[in-house]
Amino acid sequence: MGFSNKELLRADWQWVGLQNYVTLFKDEHFLSALGNTFVFVVGTVPITTILALGMALLVNRKFRGRGIFRAGYFFPSITSMVVIALIFQELYRRDGYVAMLATMIGLTPPEYGFLIDKSTALYSIMAMDIWMSVGYYMLIFLAGLKSIPDELYEAARMQGASFFHQLRYITIPILRPVALFIIVINSIKSFQVFVEIYVMTGGKSDTMSMVYFVYENGVTKAFQFGYASAAAIILFAIIGVFSIMQFSILKRREPIW
Amino acid sequence: MVTYWLKTLLKYVGLTAILAVMLFPLVWMIRVAFLPSSSGSVTLTSLFASSFTFENFTYLFVTGSIGRDLFNSAFVAIVVTAGNILFCFMVAYVLARQPNVWTKLLFGSVLVVLMIPAHILIVPLYSLMTSDMMPIHDTYYALILPWLVYPIGIFLVKQYIESLPTSMEEAARIDGASELRIICQVVMPLCKPVLAVLAIQVFFTNWNSLLFPLILTSSEHLRTLPVGLSHYGSDEWAPLQHKMAGATIAVIPVLILFIILQRRIVSGITAGAVKQ
């Protein structure tokens, strides 16, 4: 469909070759969606992964009440988007708590709130995304940590390995398949970011993402199904290339760190 | 001794600080769900309000009659979760333990499906379900069939199986156990942590999904909870108190499921199970 001029509500259509792609790369809305999506992926994936690993290590060891902490940390990823959106919109208002915090540490918060200012809106949504997804990846890391036999740690401890040594030589190598999963999945999900933006800004204030662009142009606003499909194919290709890169880097035998 | 206590104290302070940041919405949501809907506008400081009522819940159950919706959601989510545990595990086991050209190709295609944004699939899916080829629009099948195997589930379980040591399977094979026996009695128990994660993930995704059930069904008796709530409480001008009551009802089953399953994740591999 990406090579046709199919419109959602019309039966007749023709092949138009690469025409859609030429138009796309001249369409400033598409280019800004492309840029925003990249910023989103590059900004959220590494931070989420590292935070999730850290949190998993924190609550992996035995201590009193760890069940509560686990459940609590996981909680944001099962909270309804409606609730999260409401709370964060309040937090990001110009007289909200985030603005107060920014003032306290000597920054000037944006005049009309974080979600309206073009220079902060996207980053605000990214921060929210990290907050809401970190618990899920923590849980997967936790499951992964359980596949490490305790004997390995005991042996290491007996040889006097420090915490960081254990992390470097036992935990991380064994977690590699799980980490690969987390990074690939999180990247794919982030490339496909839609709902967060839909509820927070509706694509306004320079926060349009690729999937938002596709959905809006194909289904909700305009019915340019062929054109939207072309944009979807580009997104698909980008995700494909990215995933292959991640696979080949993380599959290498020798540690990269 | 003093440093030990200090360290423990610091640790709990840190853990609790993170907990507070993560749990704030839950507390707020539950507080607002019990606020009278005529108590003025809801803000973050509503957390400290003093009034209390059950009227939002009565509204949803009586006017909104979401009892049926709850049943539908639970039924669909349980079937889908069971299906995913079974199918994802089966596929993932083969993909992880029998690497050859075909399984690699299959895995590749799983990843390809994963890369297609779900929102784009709604157009072809809708057309398929209303066509004569597969006329399941507006039936339970429409809510269940498309989701029986999540590609993300196959990927998750496969990566996990790959991180398991093969020693136990080999030992069982030497002992003459059949392949089915190895799968059911050796691999599956080892996979409990990841299957628990999968179950939570699938159950939650399905339980909360709004767009697809809303578009793929129309009848009132097929409404799931989110669809019902979007009719009865989540309309834009509906009081926030109703929305939060709905969200509270929606989150309880997932939270219970998590508390039950998290022990599975905790227990994991018993130390004696791996005899190198």
Add this chain to the structure above:
Amino acid sequence: MVAIWTDPAIKPTIREMVSDFEQQNPDIKVKLTDLTWSHGHEKIVLAFASGRGPDVVELGSDWIAQFAENGQLTDISADIASDSAEYQGWSMANYNGRIMAYPWFLGTRVLFGNLDLMAKAGYDDTFVPVSWPQLLEASKKISALGPKYYGWGSNAPEKHRLYKKYLPFLWSAGGQILTDDGKLCVIASTYAIDGLTIYKMLHDSAGYVAKQRGIEDAFLDGKVGFIISGDWLLKRIEKENRKINLLSTLIPGPTLPGRSFKGGEFLAINAKSEKKEAAMKFVRFITSPEQQIKFCKANRSANPSSVKAQQDPYFASNDHIQTFIKQIRLAKHPPVDPDWVYMEGIIEQAVEDVVFNGEPVAESLRKARHEIEKQRK
């Protein structure tokens, strides 16, 4: 099959109307499909795209042109000749000279004010802002009451909402979006510049910025002096049992009351329907004056499309509803144009750029005109 938006509060009323209809027409069966506000459009679009849309569908006025242009709606011009004078709103369903939908209930926006805040700011109870300078001055005075108070509710960037707030200012100044023949875009006229300039001044000097829901909340909490809103605000006040000393009046213009925005809900018949006659019967039934009165009472709608229905004592009983009935006579609607969804987005972007990103008024509007012309080529 009939697809209609629902609100749980009016569902019983619609059911009752349908069963009355089925009793009168035993040979016709009606199947209702509910649509939610959030994803109702997608559902309609996909149903039409699959070729199995409902026989009768409720459409917002701004969607008629796009569906008509794609050949999805039945031309009902011939059927409505006899009752055209008894209903208002035909111009919104008039696509290239053909009537594509039947008006059901209309909607417009009026200016709401908080009388207590106005009194605090030193106005006596006879004061009503009718001109821009009066509104601006009153808003400024209310803002000056203290850091908790704002004179004017200013919409944050929000799709399908922000532009509706600017258009009354554009029209009141005498401006237009397209020329009457629809050929030229005149969104950068001096009138348009005047309108956007005063809009920005209100925002800059007294604006409380939030999405529509947020500014209504603040207004009902007594923090905001004036907002522009629709009849649903009256419903909210009643439902949520709000105590507010409310003023409702016509939207101000440069010197005298100006033009407001109007839209409405329409009933259209699927072009592919095999039961057009029955569908038309149903449409006529549900839009009949008696049914409209019943519906408006249940939904607290202030603007039925039927002229006869408007004369019901129910509408005369409430001053605020009267404001809406007066206002709709002084209201305009956006062009009925399949490209309107694009134009809407472009205008909204221009308003956002001016109000929130500090770009110059004339330049932004010129850019918008340029983009609209590019789109329409």
